[in-house]
Amino acid sequence: MSQDLLSHLPDNQPVAVTTRRSVSRDFLRPYIMIAPALIVFLLFFLFPIGYMIYLSFHEWNFISPEKTYVGLKNFKRLVADPLFLEVIRNSLVYTFLSVFLTITISLALSLWLNKKGWIYSFIQGAVFSPHIISLVSVSMLWMWMMDADYGLLNWFVEKLGFEKVPWLTDPKFALISLVIVSVWKSVGYYTLIFIAGLQSIPKNLYEAASLDKTPKWRVLTKITLPMLSPTLFFLTIIGLINSIQVFETINIMTGGGPVNSTKTLVYYIYENGFVFFKLGNASAAGVILLIILTILTLIYFKVLSKKVHYQ
Amino acid sequence: MPKVQKFLNGICLAFVVVIFALPFVWMISTSLKTLGETLVFPPQWLPENLVWQNFVDAWNSGPFLKYFLNSVIVAVGILIFQFATVIPAAYAFARYNFPLKNFFFAITMVTLMIPAQLIFLPVFLNLSSWGLLDTLWGLILPFATSAFGIFLLRQTFKQVPEEVIEAARLDNASEWKIMRRIMVPMAKPTLVTFGLFSFITHWNDYFWPLVMTTTDQSRTLPLGIAQLRQVEGGASWNILMAGNMILVIPILIIFFIAQRQIIRAFVYTGVK
Amino acid sequence: MASITLKGVSKVYDNEKKVVEKMDLHIQDGSFTVLVGPSGCGKSTTLRMIAGFEKPTEGEIWIGNQLVNDLVPGKRDISMVFQNYALYPTMTVRGNIEFSLENIKIPKRKRKEMVEEIVEVVGLTEYLEKRPQHLSGGQRQRVALARAMVKKPEVFILDEPLSNLDAKLRGQMRTELIQLHKRLGTTFIYVTHDQVEAMSMADEIVILNKGKIMQQAAPMVLYNNPKNTFVAEFIGTPAMNVLPFEEIRADLNIENNPEITHFGFRPEHGRLVHSEDPQIFTLRYPSKIITRETLGSETIYLIENKLGRQHIKSTEPPFSEDADLALCIPVEKIYYFDRLGIRVEKENEAFPYTLQNHEKGGVKI
Numbered sequence: 001m002s003q004d005l006l007s008h009l010p011d012n013q014p015v016a017v018t019t020r021r022s023v024s025r026d027f028l029r030p031y032i033m034i035a036p037a038l039i040v041f042l043l044f045f046l047f048p049i050g051y052m053i054y055l056s057f058h059e060w061n062f063i064s065p066e067k068t069y070v071g072l073k074n075f076k077r078l079v080a081d082p083l084f085l086e087v088i089r090n091s092l093v094y095t096f097l098s099v100f101l102t103i104t105i106s107l108a109l110s111l112w113l114n115k116k117g118w119i120y121s122f123i124q125g126a127v128f129s130p131h132i133i134s135l136v137s138v139s140m141l142w143m144w145m146m147d148a149d150y151g152l153l154n155w156f157v158e159k160l161g162f163e164k165v166p167w168l169t170d171p172k173f174a175l176i177s178l179v180i181v182s183v184w185k186s187v188g189y190y191t192l193i194f195i196a197g198l199q200s201i202p203k204n205l206y207e208a209a210s211l212d213k214t215p216k217w218r219v220l221t222k223i224t225l226p227m228l229s230p231t232l233f234f235l236t237i238i239g240l241i242n243s244i245q246v247f248e249t250i251n252i253m254t255g256g257g258p259v260n261s262t263k264t265l266v267y268y269i270y271e272n273g274f275v276f277f278k279l280g281n282a283s284a285a286g287v288i289l290l291i292i293l294t295i296l297t298l299i300y301f302k303v304l305s306k307k308v309h310y311q
Numbered sequence: 312m313p314k315v316q317k318f319l320n321g322i323c324l325a326f327v328v329v330i331f332a333l334p335f336v337w338m339i340s341t342s343l344k345t346l347g348e349t350l351v352f353p354p355q356w357l358p359e360n361l362v363w364q365n366f367v368d369a370w371n372s373g374p375f376l377k378y379f380l381n382s383v384i385v386a387v388g389i390l391i392f393q394f395a396t397v398i399p400a401a402y403a404f405a406r407y408n409f410p411l412k413n414f415f416f417a418i419t420m421v422t423l424m425i426p427a428q429l430i431f432l433p434v435f436l437n438l439s440s441w442g443l444l445d446t447l448w449g450l451i452l453p454f455a456t457s458a459f460g461i462f463l464l465r466q467t468f469k470q471v472p473e474e475v476i477e478a479a480r481l482d483n484a485s486e487w488k489i490m491r492r493i494m495v496p497m498a499k500p501t502l503v504t505f506g507l508f509s510f511i512t513h514w515n516d517y518f519w520p521l522v523m524t525t526t527d528q529s530r531t532l533p534l535g536i537a538q539l540r541q542v543e544g545g546a547s548w549n550i551l552m553a554g555n556m557i558l559v560i561p562i563l564i565i566f567f568i569a570q571r572q573i574i575r576a577f578v579y580t581g582v583k
Numbered sequence: 584m585a586s587i588t589l590k591g592v593s594k595v596y597d598n599e600k601k602v603v604e605k606m607d608l609h610i611q612d613g614s615f616t617v618l619v620g621p622s623g624c625g626k627s628t629t630l631r632m633i634a635g636f637e638k639p640t641e642g643e644i645w646i647g648n649q650l651v652n653d654l655v656p657g658k659r660d661i662s663m664v665f666q667n668y669a670l671y672p673t674m675t676v677r678g679n680i681e682f683s684l685e686n687i688k689i690p691k692r693k694r695k696e697m698v699e700e701i702v703e704v705v706g707l708t709e710y711l712e713k714r715p716q717h718l719s720g721g722q723r724q725r726v727a728l729a730r731a732m733v734k735k736p737e738v739f740i741l742d743e744p745l746s747n748l749d750a751k752l753r754g755q756m757r758t759e760l761i762q763l764h765k766r767l768g769t770t771f772i773y774v775t776h777d778q779v780e781a782m783s784m785a786d787e788i789v790i791l792n793k794g795k796i797m798q799q800a801a802p803m804v805l806y807n808n809p810k811n812t813f814v815a816e817f818i819g820t821p822a823m824n825v826l827p828f829e830e831i832r833a834d835l836n837i838e839n840n841p842e843i844t845h846f847g848f849r850p851e852h853g854r855l856v857h858s859e860d861p862q863i864f865t866l867r868y869p870s871k872i873i874t875r876e877t878l879g880s881e882t883i884y885l886i887e888n889k890l891g892r893q894h895i896k897s898t899e900p901p902f903s904e905d906a907d908l909a910l911c912i913p914v915e916k917i918y919y920f921d922r923l924g925i926r927v928e929k930e931n932e933a934f935p936y937t938l939q940n941h942e943k944g945g946v947k948i
Contacts, residue, residue, distance in 0.1 A: 029486065030407040033399035034415055040396065040456040045422040048433035055433065062436075109327070123324060125570050126331045132573065133562050134515035136533040137555040140540070141338050144548050150352050152337055158353075188331070192578045204669035207636050212683035212734075213657035222682070226673035245428040248517050252537055266428040273432045274522070282432055289429055297424045 049290065055283035062277045074284035083260060084268065084285070091244060091264040094175055098182045099239040106187045107232070110194030111224070124195070128188035135185065139252040142181045143168065146253075168254055171261035178249050178262055186242075190235055197231035198224070237300040241293060265289050335559075342366070342553040349548045362549065369539060369554035374527050378535035385450045385531060386514045392455035393509055394502070400456070401464035402490050406476070423458040431522050438523060449523045450531070454513065460505050463579075467501040468494055507569075507576040511562065532558055585647035585660075585737040585770060586612040587633060592642030594628050594794075602628045604794040606642070611787065615764045615771040619781040620791035620817075626774045627742060629791070633772065634740055635659055646738060662731035663740040667747060668723045670715040670730070676702070677711045680730045701733045721752045732767070741773045745780065757784060778818055782806070790814050812924035815847055821883060823847045824893040825920070831890070834866055835914065844922040850896040852916040855884065855908050864911040872904050886910060 056074055058067040078084045109127065113120055130138060145152040146167035154164040167177040201224065209219050225232075247266045250256060256263040256271065263271075265285065272282035341349055342365055344358040369375075403409075404416050434453055435444070443449040471494055479489045495502070517533040524530050539547075539554045566573055587610040594603040603625040610616045618626040631637045633644060635656035644651050651659050671679050677698055684694045702708050705725040715723055724744060731739060741760075745753045761784055764771050775781055781788050782802045790797040790805065790813070798805060798814045809815035809823075816822040825847040856862060858869060870888035882901045885894055888910055895910065902908060919927040 027409075030403040030409040030412070033403035033407075036396040037400040037456040037461060038415060038418065040452070041418060041422045041458070043437075044434055044453040044455075045425050045430060046418070048430040048437065049425065051433040051436070052430065055436075112323075119324070123328060125566075125574070126328055128574060128577075129335075129563065129566060130331065131577065132511055132515075132566060133559045134517065134533050134536075136515070136517045136537050137338075137559050140536070140551055140555055141334055144341065144552065145334060145337065147548075150350055150354065150548075152334075152354055155353050184331075184334075189577060192574060196578050202667070202669065204665050204667065205671060207634075207656070208663070208665065208669040208671070208730075209682075210636075210656045211634070211661065211663055212730075213686045214682070215686065218686065222674070223671060241424070241426070245426050247428055251521070252540070269428075269432060270522075273435070279432070279436075286429060286432055293424065293426075293429065 052283045052286050055279055056287045059280040062279055074280050078284055086260055087263050087265055087268045090175060094179060094246060094264055095240055095243040098179045098243050099236060101183045102186050102190055102239060103236060106190035107194055109191045110198060114195045114198045124192060128192055130185045131189040135248040136252060138181060138185050139249045143253045146177055169258055171259045174254055174258060174262045181249050193235060194231060197228050201227045237296060241296055244292060338552050338555060341549055342556045344549045346547055346549055365549050365553035369550050369557060372539055373535050375535055378530055378532045381447060381529055382514055382532040384447055386510050388451040389454045389513050390506060390509055392451060393457050393460055396456040397460035397464055398495060401461045402468055402494060405465045405468035419458050419461055427519055435522055444523060445525045445529050447529050450520055463501055463505055464498060467498045471497055504576040504579055507573055586610055588645040590643040592639045592644060594632060594637060595640045602794050606796060608796065610770060610772060613768050613770055614786040615784060616787045616789060617773045617775060617781040617785035618789050618791060619775055619778055622776060624791040625794040626791050630740055630742055630774050634661055634663055660737040661740055662734050662736040664727045664731050664744045666743040668727040670723055670726055672715055675712050675714055676707060676726050679726055680733050683734050697733055701729045705729045720748050738770045738772065743775055790817055810926050812920050815918060819849055821850050821894040823849050826890050831866060842921045843919045843927050845920040847918045848912050848916050850894040852913060853895045854911040855895055855897060855902060856911060858907040858909050865914055866912040868910050870908050870910045875904055877901050
């Protein structure tokens with residue numbers, strides 16, 4: 001074949017020939033291109049996980065170089081520790097509550113705000129704005145608004161005829177207060193994603209439905225929601241994964257209290273690692289977090305492959 | 312929509328705006344009050360005089376210039392590293408076939424699911440043993456790449472029609488040239504989107520600098536603001552809010568200017 | 584069954600884009616009417632206004648005896664087949680067809696009956712429990728049809744329903760649609776950009792351009808008696824050759840009619856003969872072939888001569904590409920147009936042109 005292609009050239013014409021050197025360069029190139037990223041992944045993601053799993057089987061207080069192997073002792077201790085169990089309980093309550101509230105509110109908002117016009121664009125922007133400012137600022141702002149004596153929230157509460165609420169100082173309320181802050185910050189983000197999802201539903205479906213004389217509620221339940229279900233599902237899982245990791249609001253607003261009522265998993269790990277220097281313990285808790293996250297991720301991918309994309 | 316319904320709808324819309332805007336307004340108002348005016352119940356809406364001194368006090372409560380510069384260096388540094396590592400990797404995954412490609416890509420996707428809050432402890436230990444604790448490098452290097460970015464950019468690169476690349480190869484362009492002069496310019500919107508997302512995220516980051524720094528030398532702005540709580544005994548809410556304004560106002564200004572782009576950046580990355 | 588009437592209907596978008604301009608249109612009850620025209624001519628917009636998805640900026644829309652301007656689509660007694668089918672992706676075929684019946688509260692047993700009956704008609708009985716994503720394009724098309732038919736509407740609207748199908752399937756569906764129309768007798772309003780489709784299916788064709796009706800008539804009337812150059816060039820493949828009249832004014836013995844600026848003749852009416860051929864025609868020009876498409880049953884030539892370039896369609900055995908030829912244009916097959924493109928008709932012109940003239944070839948001695 002190559003004979004035919006080259007036969008029209010005079011004999012002394014230089015022809016590009018692949019040398020052995022550039023063949024190996026071609027072969028290496030993709031690896032060179034992905035290498036930097038992969039090195040970072042290895043160093044700062046994968047290796048640390050391995051290290052954490054390793055540490056979870058040891059006891060170490062960071063100061064002395066000695067790491068004592070203790071097998072599953074850390075885990076056994078954790079599972080029996082009432083504080084840890086409360087931590088898990090707090091994490092679950094916080095996570096499910098904030099995800100549930102965020103998703104339902106943002107879904108409702110998206111259906112309502114998915115309209116054209118500068119008013120709606122403005123409101124979409126307003127609802128989204130808490131999401132891009134630092135969580136530090138959001139936390140401190142709400143800490144101020146939730147101040148039991150002088151806070152703005154309690155002014156509204158009294159106006160409505162109730163007594164002042166000790167938002168952050170009463171174990172009964174503290175966790176819910178944190179949920180409120182989280183919902184306020186994230187609702188806008190979820191709302192806009194839902195709106196994007198709503199806009200990707202082909203207009204024709206609604207036109208066909210109107211020709212079919214479909215009442216509004218039926219359009220919602222039979223067309224809009226089913227078409228939105230992939231987004232809904234995705235956001236739920238992402239919401240769960242993100243909520244489990246809550247830390248900043250706790251660190252700034254309550255410090256884990258009062259009476260451990262707002263201590264959640266990541267905060268527990270932080271405390272054990274950085275305050276108490278019980279690194280084996282902290283790592284074990286970290287492994288438990290890893291397991292939870294893995295389960296959530298697996299559920300997501302499993303259902304994703306089953307849940308069909310209606311295209 | 313009949314008039315009554317329109318009216319009710321308007322009320323509800325106003326209510327929503329209030330819920331989301333009022334806290335900001337309150338923050339502004341508080342930042343301009345005297346301490347006495349804040350510790351008042353029922354709360355006083357407007358300050359008597361605009362106490363700009365609060366901002367000065369907030370700024371002077373710590374080496375804020377240093378905090379600010381650190382924030383800039385870290386956010387920009389992360390962005391530069393990310394572009395440097397993500398663009399080649401995304402390009403390779405998008406347009407080449409090589410052994411173990413799927414395996415390496417799977418690794419990338421796995422790290423997407425690994426949040427900072429999971430691995431901070433072992434990374435802290437590592438950085439400590441490498442002497443990188445309390446340095447700006449310790450704040451930049453762990454984020455030197457982004458699985459998100461690779462995923463996004465790979466999608467974009469995949470959408471470049473094969474014919475364009477073939478034409479370039481026919482014109483004797485080297486692979487690097489193709490990447491630089493053709494693919495990257497075509498991916499500019501995605502790069503801007505991702506850049507915005509990354510910059511804002513890391514500018515606002517509190518958790519990582521909290522864990523990885525121990526002195527003022529490498530602290531960033533969010534940490535500086537959070538530290539305002541510890542000044543004196545009891546909270547000086549007016550100064551606290553003033554400090555937060557310093558953090559919030561630049562972002563809000565950028566947001567008003569580039570609202571569409573920023574929203575698109577965050578929503579796009581969320582919708583994947 | 585109902586007729587559709589548009590009185591002075593316009594659709595203007597706020598950037599002053601006039602998509603439909605003061606249109607008066609009457610669609611006969613029970614007819615198969617095709618709206619056809621190039622992209623952007625306003626055919627889809629007109630359709631959507633009839634359906635109720637767009638509100639006319641001005642004018643009245645009547646369905647039967649009812650003014651429907653303010654009536655929602657659901658109340659107009661219309662069914663529509665969308666270009667990309669618009670099937671409900673989360674429901675089965677049965678669910679899709681049943682949906683409208685559920686909304687008007689037809690009892691379950693009756694629904695089952697109606698659905699199964701209609702699904703038989705379109706031949707999809709085995710697919711009742713499948714979802715749209717598991718069906719081929721043609722099958723989805725049929726589901727869309729079934730869904731539209733089961734409602735037994737007054738008017739059937741079809742918006743380019745065949746454009747997403749491959750050529751063979753398209754031909755098949757065309758015949759099925761024609762048979763369907765005969766069977767149901769419902770008014771069909773069909774939109775397409777394909778003039779072949781329009782010609783083959785329509786009782787009456789409405790040709791649209793830039794929001795205005797160019798001509799509305801039965802297919803053969805459009806073919807034989809176009810009112811303007813747009814229609815003349817739109818109908819027929821290849822299009823009619825329209826050329827400046829100046830070139831032939833001297834050769835023709837007609838009264839000096841100053842309004843005529845262009846003339847046209849159809850590719851299938853022009854005759855190519857060898858230069859040596861002794862036949863004398865009033866209009867005869869030496870030509871050479873530029874391109875030639877041999878399609879088997881006919882050959883399409885692009886030729887060049889003093890008049891310019893024209894397409895000629897011939898069923899004779901193909902000429903060789905370097906042949907010395909002459910183009911002969913029968914005078915009675917010529918159409919005359921003025922400078923606005925409007926047809927200039929002589930009072931005593933015979934219409935339609937009879938076959939005898941064609942056979943004679945209009946030879947003038």
